[in-house]
Amino acid sequence: MDMNKFEKRFPAYFANFTMPEGARDQRIKVLRACRTCCVEKESFLPTYEENVCCVLESQEPDDPGVYSLSTYEKPRDVKRFVATNYQYKPPFKIAIGVTEPVCGPSQRTKERKPQQKNSHVDWWLYENAEPYNHFELIDNFNEFYSEYKKEKGIIK
């Protein structure tokens, strides 16, 4: 019996869409806005599960992005996300981590949607995956972002 076959299994609702060809096992450093301000399961639910396994009216039911865990590579994008979403008013918390393949494959969204300019990363999680084990909370996001900009030479 191949136990690996059973360990790496996607949730049943993955039958609703086709996994993009470009999705693969890779380690991308990403940021996740934590709704509960904690690194825990409730802050790391795929969009579909966050919406109680419903596809919202504004969503396409076969869009792979509906079923992924949303993350961003660049701090500026997650910063803009929390600034525009009513659930993330200060003091919000952002976690930093990696898209570990043990939890599932991932893809930079712009690889399949070239018109998407930002750094959104889709991460499709196996059943019972625990992505939060690979993340830690950033104490002070503004400081983190300032350091990031200095390192990248963005600050003038």
Added chain:
Amino acid sequence: MKSFFQSKETGILQFDVVLLESYHPILFTCVNEKDELFLCVCCQADKEATKWLATDVKPSTMVNMLQNQITIRDAFLLDKGKRYTVICKDKKYTLIKNDPQDWDPEKSDYLPTAGEYMDAEDDEFLEEIEHYKNIMFQNIFKKNEELKKFSLNGLIFEFNMHEENIFAKSFIEVSDDLVIKYRNTLNEKRQEEIGIQKSKFLIRGNEPSVPISA
């Protein structure tokens, strides 16, 4: 162009530019059939409802936001345009005009967080800024028939922050005084350049105008 929403009040809002998205557009502009520009934010997308705030906005405001000169919230409030809340719940869309809670900067949970800028990097939104500037100039040209006859690339771009006011009033009445006043707001290098350009054209009353070469 894909449609975002339509109503008698807003017209048919078609997607124009998406500035931020995840699995759906979050911060974006739309245009309707009257070429009115709307700034929209999807401030809520969960099992309760999907909710957007939308307001008509000047293209110069969009440029200012993308150049980190005003906050994201300011972009929604500064122009004091028409203010709409669009809610989708149980597959039904509802439009509310001027919701006092949603649009009150003191009370709203749905306006973008106060004090937050786009923090755009230098070349990040060059295309989008160009797009909104083109809308600005198209709007100016619509108001001034004379301008359609020629192009003043250098000077138009120089009046970046002021052109809507200056041109909307009466471009053909741009006088030396006005140019001098504006020059005084610029640094030395640009003052010199403006001086040179001004001497190359004459726009006063109904006198013929000479286009500036690029």
